[in-house]
Amino acid sequence: MNSGRDPPINLLTISTEEFVLSRDDLIRRIQQRRFPIEYSSECQSVPKTSSLFKYSPFFSEDRFIRSRTRLERAESFTYDEIYPILLPSDEPAVKLLILNIHARECLHSGGIVGTLHNLRRRYLVLKARRLTKEVIAKCTTCRRFKAVPGQMESPCLPAFRVDHDIPWSTTAVDFAGPLAYKDENGKTRKVYLLLYTCCLIRAVHLELCLDMTTFEFLLAFRRFVNRFPTVVRMLSDNGLTFKRAAREFRIMFRHLQSPDVNSWLNSKEITWSFITEKSPWRGGVHERLIQVVKRPLRKVLRRKVPFFRELETILTDIEAMVNSRPLTPVSTTPDDIRALTPADLMFGYRATTRLPTVDLKEVRREDSNAVILLQRHVYLQNILSAYWKRFRSEYLQQLRSMHTRNPCKSTEFAPGDVCLLFDESPNRATWPLCRIMSLYGGDSTDGKKRSCVIRCANGKTYNRPIQLLYKLESAPIDEPSQRPAENASQ
Numbered sequence: 001m002n003s004g005r006d007p008p009i010n011l012l013t014i015s016t017e018e019f020v021l022s023r024d025d026l027i028r029r030i031q032q033r034r035f036p037i038e039y040s041s042e043c044q045s046v047p048k049t050s051s052l053f054k055y056s057p058f059f060s061e062d063r064f065i066r067s068r069t070r071l072e073r074a075e076s077f078t079y080d081e082i083y084p085i086l087l088p089s090d091e092p093a094v095k096l097l098i099l100n101i102h103a104r105e106c107l108h109s110g111g112i113v114g115t116l117h118n119l120r121r122r123y124l125v126l127k128a129r130r131l132t133k134e135v136i137a138k139c140t141t142c143r144r145f146k147a148v149p150g151q152m153e154s155p156c157l158p159a160f161r162v163d164h165d166i167p168w169s170t171t172a173v174d175f176a177g178p179l180a181y182k183d184e185n186g187k188t189r190k191v192y193l194l195l196y197t198c199c200l201i202r203a204v205h206l207e208l209c210l211d212m213t214t215f216e217f218l219l220a221f222r223r224f225v226n227r228f229p230t231v232v233r234m235l236s237d238n239g240l241t242f243k244r245a246a247r248e249f250r251i252m253f254r255h256l257q258s259p260d261v262n263s264w265l266n267s268k269e270i271t272w273s274f275i276t277e278k279s280p281w282r283g284g285v286h287e288r289l290i291q292v293v294k295r296p297l298r299k300v301l302r303r304k305v306p307f308f309r310e311l312e313t314i315l316t317d318i319e320a321m322v323n324s325r326p327l328t329p330v331s332t333t334p335d336d337i338r339a340l341t342p343a344d345l346m347f348g349y350r351a352t353t354r355l356p357t358v359d360l361k362e363v364r365r366e367d368s369n370a371v372i373l374l375q376r377h378v379y380l381q382n383i384l385s386a387y388w389k390r391f392r393s394e395y396l397q398q399l400r401s402m403h404t405r406n407p408c409k410s411t412e413f414a415p416g417d418v419c420l421l422f423d424e425s426p427n428r429a430t431w432p433l434c435r436i437m438s439l440y441g442g443d444s445t446d447g448k449k450r451s452c453v454i455r456c457a458n459g460k461t462y463n464r465p466i467q468l469l470y471k472l473e474s475a476p477i478d479e480p481s482q483r484p485a486e487n488a489s490q
Helices: 016-034 036-040 092-105 111-119 128-137 140-146 214-227 247-255 259-268 280-301 308-323 342-347 371-402
Strands: 057-059 065-067 085-087 123-125 170-182 188-198 204-209 233-236 271-274 418-421 433-440 451-456 461-465 469-473
Touching: 016 036, 016 085, 016 092, 065 085, 092 111, 092 123, 092 128, 111 128, 123 128, 128 140, 140 469, 170 280, 170 308, 188 214, 188 280, 188 308, 204 214, 204 280, 204 308, 233 280, 280 308, 308 342, 418 451, 433 469
Parallel strands: 085 123, 170 233, 233 271
Antiparallel strands: 057 065, 170 188, 188 204, 418 433, 418 469, 433 451, 451 461
């Protein structure tokens, strides 16, 4: 190659003079097309019906239609500021001009006022504020940082929370730990706590697991079902909600989806439901009771490390205490009826340190078949019915007043919507984009769909609640999508 040759010309690079000439020529063409009468007559005859009449237009020497302002005597202003160029509002090129000022001169900051300030240094756009507001609202960069998360009114309580049913028929389970205990040799080891709570009467049952294997979990769950054989449905968090927790938690939740666990559940005819991933607030029915158990446990143990049997006994004491907590308001007058507790609904009598006994010493053998035992049975049934009647009239009424729902405008989502997916990073520029493939949920409450199946740029699909999606725009989806399983792995 001859080094004396001229460097190659980059045809994509334009000089400043070429840019200014092209911009001015474009503005003249816009004025000539949108203001034909004023431009052809060089503003000598401007009709009163013209949109430019009240701006005192004149034709400048550089062949622009400009406006006469009251700043003609101001010496500190430039010629363009004193006589700004008039432009229409319904022109695509004018919208691009405003967007360019908003992006390059204002750097996507300052809002409408800052953009108008820079725009009026040279131009006077008709209905400029409305047009600037419209342009900024459609700016893709600003929409990314101003998008709000999806919201929807809180659903009503599901049927298994309010209907009269057998205790423990619908049970939620959660995991806590690890806890420390001493073995026979005095060495400190770890143990894990399983909390079961009845979704209806809010009673709890605590189990200890020595490790996180599937075998140990099945033993603990089998003990629970043997003690409460009325279980027909289990609820729990999805394992992926504990992504930032200890690695053992993720292993435990994968055990719930293993073939061994599924086959055992099928034999017992127990269904297992998972909440939507990344939405721990939907598991509040058991998350709240985890704190109720942990608080007294910390106060009792402090820095002590008990032996396994001591820890097991402490947990049974805490379980009895939690099941004796009042569900209804406690009256300050001693003559009023006592508050309702989960133990009342579980057993049909007041929870005490000993079980009630029936004294049958005075009953003859020939009378033991009908009279007293039947009367005692009816008496206990009446007590239990009275407890359930109070449960419906007091506790459920209290839930109605406690779970207030703030009215809010629901965000409308549809398949094909492009959204931002919430991320822990404070910079929204790094949040991934996703597209909604389908919506689901609400079958047990009000029928409104509050969960979505999304697809990210890497092609993977996830299940996410609408509260983690920031809607940007709606777009048609290319191909029909099918909803994957709710507990699809990531």
